[in-house]
Amino acid sequence: MVEELVMKLDIDSVNSEANARRIAMVESCFGTSGQPLHEPGRVLVGEGVLTKMCRKKPKPRQFFLFNDILVYGNIVLNKKKYNKQHLIPLEEVSLSSLEDDGQFRNGWLIKTPTKSFAVYAATATEKAEWMAHISKCVSDLLRKSGKKAAENHAAVWVPDKETQVCMHCKKTQFTLINRRHHCRNCGRVVCGPCSSKKIMLQHQSSKPLRVCLSCHDELSSTQSTGPLKTSTYRGVWGGTRVCVSVWPMINVCS
Numbered sequence: 380m381v382e383e384l385v386m387k388l389d390i391d392s393v394n395s396e397a398n399a400r401r402i403a404m405v406e407s408c409f410g411t412s413g414q415p416l417h418e419p420g421r422v423l424v425g426e427g428v429l430t431k432m433c434r435k436k437p438k439p440r441q442f443f444l445f446n447d448i449l450v451y452g453n454i455v456l457n458k459k460k461y462n463k464q465h466l467i468p469l470e471e472v473s474l475s476s477l478e479d480d481g482q483f484r485n486g487w488l489i490k491t492p493t494k495s496f497a498v499y500a501a502t503a504t505e506k507a508e509w510m511a512h513i514s515k516c517v518s519d520l521l522r523k524s525g526k527k528a529a530e531n532h533a534a535v536w537v538p539d540k541e542t543q544v545c546m547h548c549k550k551t552q553f554t555l556i557n558r559r560h561h562c563r564n565c566g567r568v569v570c571g572p573c574s575s576k577k578i579m580l581q582h583q584s585s586k587p588l589r590v591c592l593s594c595h596d597e598l599s600s601t602q603s604t605g606p607l608k609t610s611t612y613r614g615v616w617g618g619t620r621v622c623v624s625v626w627p628m629i630n631v632c633s
């Protein structure tokens with residue numbers, strides 16, 4: 380009995396040493412551009428390259444799944460140097476699968492209250508593994524903390540190239556002068572006049588945010604009468620229903 384226990388302790392300490400080494404390696408790859416990642420109880424669950432849909436185009440990003448956070452960054456030198464570190468608390472994350480659509484295959488949405496985006500794996504198996512591991516980490520965390528899953532998710536931004544004309548007035552052609560803007564509530568690409576208004580999206584940001592005219596109308600009527608209504612946008616994401624709320628942050632890839 381005692382021997383078994385000692386064995387187990389040994390394995391745990393070996394595992395935790397290996398884990399600490401792996402985390403230190405991730406830290407060193409980000410260098411001074413990242414933040415310290417080692418914390419008691421934190422385990423590196425997996426890592427890999429995923430294609431992240433950014434505002435302009437899809438870009439490869441290195442992802443690290445820990446048991447409590449998801450970290451990703453730009454690849455400067457594969458397996459050696461990363462920068463532009465982003466850290467997402469898993470408690471706020473929910474996922475939804477995307478149907479394959481032409482060149483965009485094996486994708487899913489990573490949604491949080493402040494930021495939501497699509498990622499794509501190289502194969503269907505990788506997609507299934509990533510989604511299963513992330514979901515398990517999230518549900519383990521929520522079970523431990525007793526918290527509920529986040530209900531409001533930021534809008535997924537429609538990529539710039541999806542449209543040449545404003546998605547609100549359907550008239551304005553985008554040019555170097557007529558620039559694209561994103562509605563922080565629905566994620567659609569709209570022209571300046573169709574997104575000239577801002578509105579408070581309270582649980583998302585302390586400042587008023589740019590929204591399109593339809594969202595402004597809808598939100599100003601619901602905000603005076605009651606809680607924020609969650610609307611849905613059927614867009615480029617293969618018919619997946621995207622919960623619409625806010626993206627108060629500057630797009631990471633622009």
Ligand SMILES: [Zn+2]
Binds near residue numbers: 547548549569
């Ligand atoms: Zn317009």
Ligand SMILES: [Zn+2]
Binds near residue numbers: 562564565566567
């Ligand atoms: Zn909108």
